[in-house]
Amino acid sequence: MGSANRRRHQVALASLCLFISGAAVGLSLDRAIQLAQANDPWLHGSQLRESALAAEAISASTLPDPTLSFGAANLPTDSFDIRQEGMTQTSIGITQRLPRGDSRLLMSTQKRQLSQQQAMLRADRRAKVAVTVSQLWLEGYRAEQSMALIERTRPLFEQLLTLSRSNYGAGLARAGQQDIISAELALSRLDDRLLMLQQQRDTARDQLSEWLGTEAITAFSTDTFRDIRIRDIKDRRLASALQAHPAIRAIEQTIAVAQSDVALRQEQYKAEWAVNAKYAHRADDPLGNDRADLFSIGVSVDLPLFTAKRQDQNLSAAQARAEANRTDKALLLRKMMANLKTQFNRLQGIDERLTLYNSRLLREARKQVSVNLNAYQNDKGDFREVIQAQIDALNVDIDALNLRIDRQKTSVNIAYLLAGEHHE
Template identity: 45%
Template structure:
């Protein structure tokens, strides 16, 4: 019985649960899962294509409009349609070129480049989010698999309890009662149900993970819980001023992407202000005239002209366009403020939770798990020596299993919070 207890005992923070598997079965570690997810993410490809599109638009938007060519048969007499009858009859070819208002071309190019420069920041944020998401899913699958192994390792003990209770019940000298046999069998059945539920959860989580890494998500995970490194430690997050927390997140890619939106919006204000300047158009026309009816040569005609509009009535057009662009810029700045506030709140909350989990992990590892093990060992020994209650022995075993799984959950949640904190502390591209 004591041998069974030694096999069943597991401290989930320090000891690996043995699992009989094919030695050649490939293992899916966390780093590999994250790497595959990033490499296979189509969003990153779309972002690069978007950046290239904006870069091409920047060049196109800084180009002058295409010149216009006109061909005109002018002043032909309708009685004869002769090109020699009237002196004004001519064949005219013309070319005109429009010049956009003010600095519209250079500002349009500037704005497109600003939008293109937003994409690297979005990709950096996306990569970090993918890493965090896949890390959490991988850890959830790890929790399910390790919980299954924990229960399976203790299931043998409950099978032994059922056998012992049955043997004691049928023995004339045994003290076991029928309810002890039923209770032991019931707990064994409940363990089986718990295993089924955990396997169902494992399959569900593997399906969610497969969205990011494909069928390899069905692979077995290593038995060792990976230890993520925290970029920065905050000992008293509840008392740190907002400004100090802002300094930690101000270089976050999502904020830098918003900065690019603000710059592009400010350029939109400059673009709208070009509406107060005239738009110019230059034209050149050459008219060829035929000889007169007597055979005398007629001189060809050349015309040069410039047209431009005069923005006089600006109240309901240009003024409103500038006003609209300015409001949109302020809205972008407000959006950045809201994103920063959310990042700060999440950072504070994450570190508060992390600090509490560190306390709980130490409590479980140093006190609770050893105490639960000692209690279940004592209850089982007392029952084996006919000095204890069967129900208490069963309750102690179940409580120890629950404590092990709770300790595992704490360890898993701690790693998930570290992954979240590292995302929030991300800076640069």
């Protein structure tokens, strides 16, 4: 008896929570997505990475810092007197290195390409966040609406329990104790389903809190879902839409970076030059006669003559990476196209089932309840059939709800795959 009271207390609490949450202003799907995208630290980090790469692009395009040198040459070792010998001199020089070919421009281009890639990665991230949050929100919405269906049906089961008790107490021949037990069992099963659904709803809320931060989720508001129709999908140019997907564009940018790297490796076959200038001062001789100062200028060059072990290998590696990136793009396109076809077929199947539910199953389930109840009231039916018919009707309602939710989940997946139509 104590466990039964506790169960009723828990169910009452669940019902109260459902009533309160239904009265409160709930969290809409669009609002949940907006909050999640606004609170995503990855997007902020991507903006910082973009700024850093843009700054590095400017830095990479500039010449290396010149090298300044100071020295004293030809000092006499017997006295270290700078005026003793005419060749003794103190000097200051500067050297400027000139990187190979267009390597500065290519390194700057690489950094700029990587910086531009961040916008594409952010677009893909926002689309993925929308999918994740939508799936969690829909799970919470599914549980909450299922609880509402059970709460709406529960008074009917209570009436059946009251009817069975009344008939049994009146000593009617058709009434038996098994009818009361059947009605009580049905109510207990409803209580169990309510508690299970409450747990599912709370789990969805907890998982959403990871994305929504401090936003309190009181309820999942009834939302106007985006309607994706089959004919709309068929009419679209799916291949071009996938080509414009942010994830594909990000890989294309990776390919462009790799191509710049190939060009940079080719520049390593060119010579690297350096220009140097030196001014040397000579002190007066011991008699006070003036000595002319000296000025020198020159160039130096390194010659990449032995390329087999370094330049050739580096170029080969860069070319292989570029081709590997093209392979990654082809694989991702193939995967996304297969996923899109799968989601499309799933959506078509769900629509066919929804048509069946709306045209027949929902009506037939309610008709079965009415027919069985009338038969029982006219001593032509079994009470357990009345209970089972009511359970079947509830299950059909919940199954129809699940199909609508599954349709929206499929629509969310399709919307992600077609995100290229709305890329920034």
